[in-house]
Amino acid sequence: MSSTAPITIAVIAGTTRLKRESIKAARYIADFAATIDGIDVIFVDPVDFPLTGDGNDPEGKHPEYTKIVEKADAFFIVTPEYNHSFPGSLKRLLDSELALYNHKPVAFAGVSSGHWGGVRAVEALVPAVRETGLVVMSWDVYFPNVQDMFEDDGAIKQTNVNR
Numbered sequence: 001m002s003s004t005a006p007i008t009i010a011v012i013a014g015t016t017r018l019k020r021e022s023i024k025a026a027r028y029i030a031d032f033a034a035t036i037d038g039i040d041v042i043f044v045d046p047v048d049f050p051l052t053g054d055g056n057d058p059e060g061k062h063p064e065y066t067k068i069v070e071k072a073d074a075f076f077i078v079t080p081e082y083n084h085s086f087p088g089s090l091k092r093l094l095d096s097e098l099a100l101y102n103h104k105p106v107a108f109a110g111v112s113s114g115h116w117g118g119v120r121a122v123e124a125l126v127p128a129v130r131e132t133g134l135v136v137m138s139w140d141v142y143f144p145n146v147q148d149m150f151e152d153d154g155a156i157k158q159t160n161v162n163r
Contacts, residue, residue, distance in 0.1 A: 009033055010072035012044040014079035014090040014111075014121075022111035022118075024150040025143045026078035029109060033076070042068050046093050056098040065093070069100040074107075075134065080146075081112040081121035090125075094132055102133030109141040117142030 011033065013026035027043070034041045044065070053060035079086045094101075106129055110118020122140050130136055143149060150156055 004038070006038050006040045007073045008040045008042060008071055009074045009076055010042045010044050010068055011076045012078065012090070012093070013046065014077055015082075015087040016047050016089040017080070017082075017087070020080060021113065021146045021150070022078055022080035022143075024154045025109060025111045025146060027154050028150070028156060029076055029078060029141070042072060044068060044093075046089050049093065051092050051096055054092070055095050061096050066097060066100070069097040072104065074105045075101075076107045076109070077125070077129075078109040078111060079118060079121045079125060081110060081116070081118040084120045085124040086121040086128075091128060094129065098132055104134055105137060106134040107137040107140070109143060111143040111146045113145065113147050115144045117144035 011026055011030040013020075013023050015022060023045070030041050030043045033039050049062040049065045051060055051062055051065075077090070079090055108122045108125060110116075110120075110122040112118040112121070119140075119142060122142075126136055148157070
């Protein structure tokens with residue numbers, strides 16, 4: 001048993017869209033991370049945190065999300081690509097806790113229904129996330145053609161294993 005405290009990673013699903021395929025990729029990453037010794041995972045679904053207003057004003061925060069951001073040592077954002085960018089619901093979530101992100105690492109996974117795998121969403125997200133004070137990792141994960149990667153229950157299709 002390790003004598004150090006576990007690292008808590010908040011895996012953030014990047015959209016509230018009803019028919020979102022990216023939620024499968026987000027859950028896959030969270031489930032995988034949970035198998036690693038010394039890692040605790042908090043799964044963040046923005047549907048669970050309705051935010052009013054804009055920005056980092058006190059009335060625009062959700063107390064449960066604030067607690068998650070305070071507790072998290074790092075973040076893994078899984079963002080779908082919508083119109084060559086990331087969803088507004090993800091931006092709103094990130095803007096709500098500006099002071100609490102400072103100096104914490106963040107990694108990205110891009111998701112798309114095309115062959116680019118969300119690369120343009122990640123590229124658009126990097127400057128906004130840097131402004132929050134999060135420290136952007138130098139590597140990303142991509143899920144191209146996400147609709148073909150997972151079963152309906154979220155399990156990865158066996159044809160995609162060991163690619």
